[in-house]
Amino acid sequence: MTIESTTPVLEIGGTHVTAALVQQHDDGWTVQDGSLTRLPLDAHASAEVLLGTMARAAHSLGSAHNTRWGVALPGPFDYDHGIGRYQNVGKFETLNGFNVKEDLSARLGPLASTLTFLNDADAFGIGEHALRTPASARLVCITLGTGVGSAFLIDGVPAKTGPGVPPDGCCHLIEFRGQALEDTVSRRAIRRQYMEARGGSEAGSPEQDVHEIAELCRQGDEVAAHVLDSAFTSLGEAIAPYLHCFGAESLIIGGSMAGSWDLVLPAVRDGLTGEEPSLARLPIVRSDRFEEACLIGAAQWVQRQGNS
Known part of the structure; x- marks a missing residue:
């Protein structure tokens, strides 16, 4: 597979962050063998700890990818601008009003040319659709x-x-x-x-x-x-x-x-x-491939947004 067809993704939940490389083939999508990293995440931690953990997972993927990241995470979140809207929801409240896109971009540096955010349930749905035939x-x-x-x-x-x-x-x-x-x-x-x-x-x-x-x-x-x-x-x-x-x-x-x-x-x-x-x-x-679907959905959304 080429670097251009390999998309880095993050899937962020209330208890974890998963990073992986997703590859696009002529006949579909797969998560690259051996690329997946899953780290525990405390949804009540400080913004510094949360973003630091996300960045650590992202850095585990190295640089052999197209640098166009898909980031799937739960709402409420301003997905267009990458800003947290977590108020009175019992999770990620230290990110409320925080520009996650700007901070994470700075932490990743040349590893990230773009960050495309989407709802984690949407990523799951997009991935399930892509995996079903x-x-x-x-x-x-x-x-x-x-x-x-x-x-x-x-x-x-x-x-x-x-x-x-x-x-x-x-x-x-x-x-x-x-x-x-x-x-x-x-x-x-x-x-x-x-x-x-x-x-x-x-x-x-x-x-x-x-x-x-x-x-x-x-x-x-x-x-x-x-x-x-x-x-x-x-x-x-x-x-x-x-x-x-x-x-x-x-x-x-x-x-x-x-x-x-x-x-x-x-x-x-x-x-x-x-x-x-x-x-x-x-x-x-x-769903018997829940995590895989979320990761593939995030990558496919990056491609769709880039082509729109």
Whole structure:
């Protein structure tokens, strides 16, 4: 592969930053073998620590690339100008109002001729579309982790407006039963609901994480089963009208919670069909290449922006 066809990317989440080189071939995209670096990231750290960690991951890729970076990270963020808008969201708040693009460009120097930012859920959706053969013309991708991410794609391009598209394409902005969807379906919401249903945690006992609650459900914990079924069914109910109006041809779900697919799929399906019976025929697929899709999506977006 040539340097020109090799794009450097960063994928930034609430607990990590991943750097990799993505290569474009005549027949598709791949993450270069051996190029991936994943570093832990504390979303509550100072701006200096956050940017320093991002730069350290980026520098691990060396210089054998086209220097046009794709950077996928969660919102709220001014993706056009590279400025953080993290206010009262419980993560990356030290980057609120901070010019990430300017700072990271300075840290990378000649390794970065451009930095193109995009939402991490959009990167996931773009990558999933690129990796699927054949790909759905109207594809909806949902990420379940710290929060609820989403991408509504038309021919591989994220839609931000239009019939069936939630505000800015973001399902976390959907209001469900009088509150934000993430107050019902998110890591913090599920952990809180389980703790409250158990009558509050005992002093000194650790709060269960979602994967632990899922395992308790499999072991017969009726409280865990009720909490998870309620959360994932609610997700299906909340997004059903949007998927129906959008004309979704396929739904792909990724993120850490998708690891509990045996619990996620039936509940989401019940929620969808309970609201919109026609969605009983909608294909629902678990992403088996979540990180790869995010990285490839970021690289493809760089190319698309450069050609636009």
